[in-house]
Amino acid sequence: MLNxxxxxxxxxxxxxxxxxxxxxxxxxxxxDIGVLRGDIDRMVRVGR
Known part of the structure; x- marks a missing residue:
């Protein structure tokens, strides 16, 4: 559980x-890397 x-x-x-x-x-x-500023949170948390 702690792990x-x-x-x-x-x-x-x-x-x-x-x-x-x-x-x-x-x-x-x-x-250049195909990321929109407004999509940063979603892309990091969910992925493309």
Whole structure:
């Protein structure tokens, strides 16, 4: 059970870091990788 909680926390932190990194990019950089700014949260949490 504790292992499952630890995995969820690690996953949450990883998603949060990814969101922060993508949000720090300018619109041109996001466009180059095919990401719209408004879709960042959904893409990170759900995937394409």
């Amino acid at each position: 499952s909680i630890a995995q969820r926390i690690q996953s949450f932190r990883s998603h949060r870091r990814t969101i922060i990194e993508l949000n720090s990019m300018d619109d041109r950089m996001l466009s």
